Amino acid sequence: MPWQPVIGLEVHVQLKTKSKIFSPAPTVFGAEPNVQANVVDLALPGVLPFLNDEVVNMAIKFGLGAHATINKRSVFARKHYFYPDLPKGYQISQNKFPIISGGYIDIPVANDKIKRVKLTRAHLEEDAGKSIHYEGENKSGIDLNRAGMPLLEIVSEPELRSASEAVTFLKTLHNLVQYLDICDGNMQEGSFRCDANISIRLSEEHEFGTRVEIKNINSFKFVEQAINYEIERQTDCIKHSEEIVQETRLFDSAQKVTKSMRSKENAHDYRYFAEPDLPPLLIEQETIDKIRHSMPELPWDKKQRFIEQYELSDYDAAILTADKNIAYYFENVCKETKASNKITANWIAGELMGQLNKTGASIKNCPISANYMAEMLDKIADGTISGKIGKTVFEELWLGKQTVAEIISSKGLSQISDPKELEQVIQEIINKFPSQVGEYKSGKDKLFGFFVGQVMQVTKGRANPGLLQEMLKNLLSK
Amino acid sequence: MLHKLSLKQLHDGLKNKDFTSKELTGHYLDRIAKHDVNLNSFISVTSEHALAQAQEADKIIQRGEQTGMLTGIPIAQKDIFCTKGIKTTCCSKILAEFTPPYDATVIKKYQENNSIMIGKTNMDEFAMGGSNENSYFGLCANPWDLTRVPGGSSGGSASAVAARLCPGATGTDTGGSIRQPASFCGISGIKPTYGRISRYGMIAFASSLDQAGPMAPSAEDLAIMLQAMAGKDSQDMTSANIEVPNYLSYINESLKGKKVGLPKEFFQDGLDDKIRSKIEDAIEVLKQQGVEFVEISLPNSVLAVPTYYIIGPCEASSNLARYDGVRYGYRTNNPKNLESLYKDSRAEGFGDEVKRRILIGTYALSSGYYDAYYQKAQKIRKVIKEDFDKAFEKVDLILGPTTPSFAYKIGAMTKDPVKMYLGDIFTIPANLAGLPGMSIPVGFSNNMPIGMQLIGKAFAEPEMLNMAHIYQQNTDWHTQIPEKYTT
Incomplete structure (x- = not known):
């Protein structure tokens, strides 16, 4: 009999602020170790945290985007544990009273259906620094540049039922936070990472099984692999009448397995209590209203608009809105070109996105500007070049050296219509x-x-x- | 006899060029050199720094610029305030070699007022204690009797002011650490309303209770110092965004018709009879000024000590987690692994009282005990605050003893921490309620000073300083200096 996986995710979204959550130190990624850690981040004696308003506004934006409740009063709390990259010996987080409660995200599932995944909460917290262990050497380094980076931890209800559903949920969320402009979404740099809670049970009617947490997974592919491995491992345990232990595991991406990190008995007692250095966070209705009025168009709304305004198929609209920068590019090309929306969509979803994927480039620094793309499509539309020649022009444009007209004339590509x-x-x-x-x-x-x-x-x-x-x-x- | 002058007199003298800041600073440095060998009230004497500041202050005075009340006047800073480039130890081995790269807001404010920092004063380690016996740098003596404690935790500041080694000093008060040593040493001290003075750069003991304040011979001196220290600070989110009044302008108001409450719980059997009788004398003095007295009750104040000894240690256990031997401060030699780096650095770096409180706090916050201890303590704290709210519906201020007994002999209490904790019984309620409290000298018994406490509504510092000042205009206890230190 197949077992049903029960999956809940905790996603750490690094908020795109200029300065840290409790200090004025800058947040730019990749600086020399410890140069972006000021006295507050270093937890020198006597320093106090000061809350960055930008962080609060971004959390509110998320709450509105996820149809959630924005709590007018939330409370920061100290979460204690000892580790060299945690300078204060506690992390400032939110425990009993988070800034955001409830909400949901709709995700596409099989057969063109939509599944509504409920959120438990989202709370603000600071990130820890990084420990660097030197292989073979008897020393470790600590980089506190990341200490105090603002995080929004989004927790889903355990409503996901497969690894692929979990990945779809994550992708939808990843897209949403970028649409909201609250996260750069860079997973390699750790701006968007997740913990997965997994258990299995016989069927929907049964109680939840013993839960295992997999920590700090930082790519969609690894999420899928880690969850699938874990489902298999737990199923095997049951088959062999072994007990599933409640524990925290880590995903080893090289061996594609999860490994035990610590069991429940060794779990930290975080000794939470309300952070006395920060008064309760009070949010005025006026602030929420102001943010509500300046909300950007959300991915699902944009997709619907593309279907209606540009008469695109559901499929094309989904592809073009899966990245807000692609959507933006598409609309800019449409504004400029005489070509039909369908042809424009085909070129962007096909040729352009293919080339982006192949080269790993991002649409933001795409060598072909929307203007050039529109000009090229115009030349096809007015018969100057054929669609087939268009591909040659596209490749030349990608090199970023010549204009559309220069390419056509220097290569003698214009159509003979005389x-x-x-x-x-x-x-x-x-x-x-x-x-x-x-x-x-x-x-x-x-x-x-x-x-x-x-x-x-x-x-x-x-x-x-x-x-x-x-x-x-x-x-x-x- | 510069050391017998009040802050206002010093200000006038500097302004009239009767003496220079350099002379004044030199005078106090000489006194420290002469007397502090026996007292040990200073951890660091910042002579060079002080003389350089004095020179700057003299230039300002010379140019005839409008000067603040503290320009050119030396002040001692409790060694709990971070001073840029100057060792700040909190009198702990774990910070014995720590030099901060930044100034506490209080220090900055004194600098902005062109005051002179003459040195850093002794204290109980991390402000935990009531006798200054918990200092890593050794005992500090009470100038009235060198065999007795000066009180604590701001024992060094109290001792230095009492011996007139400085005209004023800063302190911090978490459960009585300004008021109790002020009382033991026969000086005045005020713990303002929680949030009145920024805590930024003041090394944390218990964040929701800690509050800085001035210590000096008279209420007038306190008004001048508080003026410099108070105010909203963008770096401390718990600092109050309430305008700072001009304290000096209130201190001469008439006391006629003022109503003062005497909490019956503060005058029960445990109180020393000599203290009781001196407080009664002080009440008579105030009655002659038109003050009316009524008995009130603070029924839950008896729960203040146990409540405080949960909340304080809980917050302390958290605040002191950062002293781990990793980034700064004391680190054990040759740790075997990460765990021994933590354990040994902390075991060797902290003193017994600090460890005791870290253990209590860690225990009380741990899962399964949180509700029974921390949560319950927070509930009692609320009830204690409500007692005060109720009392202040009927009275303007509350008056009582600062401590149940006099300064005791060095070593007398070290074996019995609980007995020592009970010495804070009258001071702790104001901290739990976040209210201002002050202590002023009201007499002596066997040559040892006795203190009287005033407690006000939130931000009632002007009324408290006013009543204390009028009292001091009619008495001279605050001008008494121990025999040895008069010249």
Whole structure:
């Protein structure tokens, strides 16, 4: 009998603020170790945290985007444990009274259906620093640049039922926080990472099984692998009548397995209590209203608008809105070009996104500007170049050295649509192949394709196909 | 006899160029050199720094610029305030070699007032204690009797002011650490309303109770110092965004018709008879000024000590987690592994009383005990505050003894921490309620000073300083200096 996985996620979203959550130190990624840690981040004696308002506004934005309750009063709490990269010996987080409660995210599932995944809560907290262990050397380094980076921890209800559902949920959330402009979404740099809680049970009617937590997974692929591994491992445990231990595990991405980190008995007693250095966080309705009025369009709303406004298929609209920067690019091209929305969508979803994927480039620093893309599509639309030649122009444009016009003229790519010029070429071919002309005239219609091919060869594919058909027919029948 | 002048007299003298800041600072440095060998009230004497500041202050005075009340006047700072480039130890081995790269807001404010920092004063380690016996740098003596404690935790500041080694000093008060040593040493001290003075840069003991304040011979001196220290600080979110009144402008108001409550719980059997009788004398003096007295009750104040000894240690156990031997401060030699780095650094770096409180706090916050201890203590704290709210519906101020007994002999209490904790019985309620409390000298018994406490509503510092000042205008206890230190 198949076992049903029960999965809940805790997602750590690093908020895109200029300074840290409780100190004025900058948040830019990749600085020399410890240069972005000030006296507050270093937890020197006597320092006090000071809450960055920007962080609160971003959490409110998330709450509104996720249809959640924004708590007018929330309380920061200290979460204690000892580790060298946790300078104060406690992390300032929120425990009993988070800033956001409830809410949901709709995710697409099989058969064009939508599943509503409820959220438990989202709370604000500070990140810890990083410990760097030098292999083979008897020393470790500590980088506190990340200490005090603002995090919004989003917790889902245990409503996900497969690894792929979990990944879809994460992707939807990843897209949402970027639409909201509260997170840069960079998973390699750890701006978006998650813990997964997994248990299995016989069926929907049964109680939840013993839960295992997998910590700090930082890619969609690893989430899928880790969850699938864990489901299999737990199923095996049950098959062999072994007990599933409540514990925290880590995913080893090289071996693609999860490994035990600490069991429940060794779990930390965090000794939470309300942070006395920060008064309760009070949010005015006015602040919420102000943010509500300046909310950006959300992914699902944008997709619906694309379907209606640009008459795109559900599929095209989904692809184009899966990244707000692609959507933005698409709309900019549409504004500029005479080409149809469908053709524009095909080029962006096909050629452009393919090239982005292949090269790993991001749409933000795409070498082909929306203007150039629009210009190229115009040249196809007005017959200057054929769609096939368009691909050559696209490749040249990608190199970022020439304008559309420069490429077309320097490579001689423009379509031959001048009847006189084309007639000259056709006549040459007719003269060159008299026997074939004879066979054609005696009824061998198939040879028409041979003549088209010959003309295209001579013109390097530049002959206007419509005009060529028409003229070739006329001239051959003379 | 510069050391017999009040802050206001010193200010006038500097302004009239009767003496320079350099002379004044030199005078106090000489007194410290002469007397502090026996007292040990200073951890560091910052002579060079002080003389350089004095020179700057003299230039300002010379130019005839409008000067603040504290320009050119030396003040001692409790060694709990971070001073940039100057060792700040909190009298703990764990910070014995720590030099902060930044100034506490209180220190900055004194600098902005062109005051002179003459040194850093002795205290109980991390402000935990009531006798100054918990200092890593040794005992501090009471100038009235060198065999007795000066009180604590701001024992060094109290001792230094009482011996007139400085005209004023800062203290901090979590459960009585300004008022109790002020009482033991016969000086005045005020713990303002929680939030009145920024805690930024003041090394934390119990964040929800800690409050800085001034210690000096008279209420007038306190008014001048409090003026410099008070105010909202953007770096302390718990500091109050309430305008700071001009304290000096209130101190001469008439006391006629003022109503003062005498909590019956503060005058029960445990109180020393001599203290009771001196408080009664002080009440008579105030009655002559038109003050009316009524008996009130603070029924839950008897629960204050146990409540405080849960909340204080809980917050302390958390605040002191940062002293781990990793980034700064004392680190054990040759730790075997990470765990021994933590355990040994902390075991060797903290003193017994600090360890005791870390253990109590860690225990009380741990899972399964939180509700029974910390949660319950917070509930009682609320009830204690409500007692005060009720009392202040009927009276303007509350008056009583500062401590149940005099300064005791060095070593007398070290074996019995609970008995020592009970010495804070009258001071702790104000901390739990976040209210201002002050102590002023009201007489002597066997040559040892006795203190009287005033407690006010939140931000009632002007009324308290006013009543204390009028009292001091009619008495001279605050001008008494121990024999040895008069010249």
